Structures are given as structure tokens and as C-alpha cells.
Amino acid sequence: MTSLADLHALMERLGHPVVRAAGDSGAGFADGAPYRFEIPSVEGPAVLEAVVAEADRLGVPVARTSQGSGVMMLTDDEIRHMAHIGAERGMEVNLFLGPRAAWDTGGQAKLTQAVGAAARGNAMVVACVADALRACSLGIRSLLVGDLGTLEVLRTLKEDGTLPSGLVLKTSVLMPLTNGPTAAIYERLGATTVNVGTDLTVPHLAEIRAATTLPIDLYLEVPDDQGGFVRFYEAVEIVRAAAPVYLKMGLRNAPNIYPSGGHLGAAPRELGRERVRRAALAQRLIEQLDPALGKPSQTSDQGVPEV
Numbered sequence: 001m002t003s004l005a006d007l008h009a010l011m012e013r014l015g016h017p018v019v020r021a022a023g024d025s026g027a028g029f030a031d032g033a034p035y036r037f038e039i040p041s042v043e044g045p046a047v048l049e050a051v052v053a054e055a056d057r058l059g060v061p062v063a064r065t066s067q068g069s070g071v072m073m074l075t076d077d078e079i080r081h082m083a084h085i086g087a088e089r090g091m092e093v094n095l096f097l098g099p100r101a102a103w104d105t106g107g108q109a110k111l112t113q114a115v116g117a118a119a120r121g122n123a124m125v126v127a128c129v130a131d132a133l134r135a136c137s138l139g140i141r142s143l144l145v146g147d148l149g150t151l152e153v154l155r156t157l158k159e160d161g162t163l164p165s166g167l168v169l170k171t172s173v174l175m176p177l178t179n180g181p182t183a184a185i186y187e188r189l190g191a192t193t194v195n196v197g198t199d200l201t202v203p204h205l206a207e208i209r210a211a212t213t214l215p216i217d218l219y220l221e222v223p224d225d226q227g228g229f230v231r232f233y234e235a236v237e238i239v240r241a242a243a244p245v246y247l248k249m250g251l252r253n254a255p256n257i258y259p260s261g262g263h264l265g266a267a268p269r270e271l272g273r274e275r276v277r278r279a280a281l282a283q284r285l286i287e288q289l290d291p292a293l294g295k296p297s298q299t300s301d302q303g304v305p306e307v
Contacts (some may be wrong), residue, residue: 001107003192009234014022015211022241024207025283028195029214033297034243036063037218037279038224040250043069043268045081048093050269052085054276060283061298062276064246066094066144066170069259073182083139083305094142094170094302095135097150103259117146132163133192142168142303146175148189155190168192168303169218173226178204187212191245198222198229205242212301215244221278223250232282236290247282247296249275 008018009084028034039055042048042065046147055062065086070078074095101108104124105140119125126238128150132143141164145151151171157163170193171186178197186194195217208216218238222229230252231238239245251274260268288292 003162016184016207019203019206019210021136022202022237024092024240025206025209025243027209027243028288029215029244030295030301031297033208033295034159034245034293035239036114036172036246036262036300037061037283037295038064038066038213038246038248039272039275039279040068040248041257041260041275042067042205042267043257044074045078045085047260047268047272048082048085051089051168051272052089054273054279055279058276058280060276060279061296062091063297064094064142064303066248068144069257069261070096070098070100071135071140071143072127073259073261075105079138079140080307081134082307086305087139087307090299092142092168092300093140093305094303095131095140095146096144096145096172097126098131099168100146117172119150120131125153129153129157131269132157132167135163136167139305139307141166141305142170143263144170144172145191146172148175151186151191152189157271158190162307166302169197170303173198173217177208179225180207183212183214193217195248198227202234202237202241205238209242216242217246217248219248219250220244220282223254223256224252225256226250228252232285235282235286236271236293239286239293240290247279249282251278260281287303291304294305 039051082093101118101120104120169190171191173195193215198219220231257268
């Protein structure tokens with residue numbers, strides 16, 4: 001029988017050690033900051049305007065916003081407007097790609113979220129590529145990818161010049177990433193920043209950090225359909241172990257607004273404002289518990305729209 005110690009030694013030899021107690025990653029973003037705030041579910045220019053206004057009011061540096069309804073749910077003018085706001089502020093504006101299994105005619109995605117963002121069939125991959133080309137033509141330089149094969153296709157299109165070489169490819173929380181070897185695979189397939197499982201422990205995050213230098217994206221407050229955790233008092237340990245890390249401010253006890261639109265009234269804007277308020281709460285707590293971590297990044301060095 002192989003002992004547990006032998007198995008752990010094997011994993012370490014393979015470059016993926018089992019972490020029991022996480023230390024400091026010692027890494028950070030280009031400006032030296034260990035963390036940034038991401039506000040998700042920013043579903044259009046009206047929501048983006050509300051988010052940046054609230055960020056200015058509360059003094060919260062929002063380096064990235066992300067959208068979940070998809071490029072296909074925005075008009076050209078709406079995308080251009082969002083790109084201009086991001087460019088003016090030096091802020092990354094991230095848009096989700098294309099159709100997905102959960103909205104398609106298949107049945108499996110209706111039963112489990114595990115395949116909800118998958119591209120069913122090659123035609124759906126083509127649709128994601130079409131979304132990518134359109135968004136980039138309108139100035140967007142950051143895209144949210146929910147399908148593994150689509151990720152590799154987009155990497156190839158970046159390499160051959162079809163898509164901008166500096167395009168950020170952010171993996172979705174709907175693409176399960178819960179260990180170091182998987183993080184390494186995502187990086188090889190073209191990911192620029194990786195969204196990890198919402199329920200990972202700090203040692204789990206340290207294992208992923210050991211496997212990749214890419215920024216890690218983690219929900220500090222998690223939407224109900226992804227677990228509903230509120231991890232504010234873990235923020236310092238998370239930042240120390242996972243830096244550079246985007247702290248995503250979801251909302252517990254909030255409706256799912258995908259796909260968004262005018263039929264939802266003011267709800268998306270108010271949810272966006274509250275996510276910024278949650279970021280302000282988290283920032284205050286981090287600064288209180290560990291002042292040495294410093295301030296989050298004020299702007300982004302990647303994914304900023306080009307207009």
C-alpha cells in the first residue's frame with residue numbers, strides 16, 4: 001500500500017503540492033496591489049453608470065466590471081457606451097460570450113448548472129466567436145468564457161491575429177476550477193484570469209496559486225445559486241494566499257437577472273449599487289484587519305477598452 005506521505009510527495013514532484021496551511025503568495029498586480037474589486041452583473045450602460053457613480057460616492061476603486069447576459073443581449077450603441085466609460089476610467093469592462101446550454105433547447109442544462117455555460121455543438125462555438133469579434137470591433141478587450149473548447153478556439157484566434165493579442169479571456173465560475181492541475185490546464189488553453197469555485201478553502205486557493213501566475217477571481221459574497229456564502233472575515237487570508245486576486249462582490253438574497261433588459265426596471269441598477277456598497281464594507285474590513293495589505297488597485301492594466 002502507498003502511504004499518504006508517499007502520495008503527497010508524488011503530487012509535489014508533479015508540481016501540485018497538497019497545502020495544509022497557506023502562506024503569503026508574495027505576488028500582486030502590476031502596480032503592486034494584492035487585490036482588486038470586480039463588480040459582476042453589470043448588465044448594460046445604465047447599470048455601469050450607476051456602479052461608477054456609487055463607486056465614486058463611496059470611494060471604492062472598481063478595477064473591473066463584468067456582465068452575465070452576454071454580448072448578444074446588447075446593442076452596438078450600448079457596447080460602445082460601456083467601452084467609452086471603461087476607457088475614460090482605466091477600468092476593465094468584461095462581457096460574457098454568446099448563447100449557452102442553459103438557454104438552449106437541450107434538457108441537461110435545465111437539471112444541473114454544471115453544463116449551463118457550455119456551447120452545445122460547433123454552431124454555438126461559432127456564435128461565441130461571432131460575439132467575440134463584434135465586441136472587439138466595438139472596443140471591448142475583455143471577454144467572459146464559459147466553455148473549454150471555445151476558450152482554446154479564442155486563444156488560437158488571438159495567436160493568428162484574428163482577435164487582439166491583448167484580449168483578456170476570463171473563465172466563468174460555471175467552468176469548474178477547484179484544483180491546481182485544472183488551473184494549469186486553463187492557462188495552457190488561453191485563460192488570462194481564472195474564476196475559481198466559490199466554496200474553496202484558503203489552502204485550496206494556495207494550491208491554485210502555486211499552479212498558475214494568472215490572477216484568481218473569487219466571489220467574496222456569493223450569489224445564492226452558487227452557494228450563497230458571505231466570506232468577508234476571510235478576506236485577509238484569501239488575499240494573502242491568492243494574490244493577485246479579484247474580489248468579486250456578488251449578492252446573497254438577490255434575484256437572478258440573466259438575461260437582463262428594460263423589463264426588469266430599476267432592479268439591475270440597484271443591485272449594482274449594492275454590490276459596490278458591499279465592496280466598501282469589504283475594503284474597510286481588510287484595511288482594519290491588515291493595514292499592511294494596502295489599498296486595492298485603482299485602475300486596471302489589462303482589459304481596458306480601446307476606443
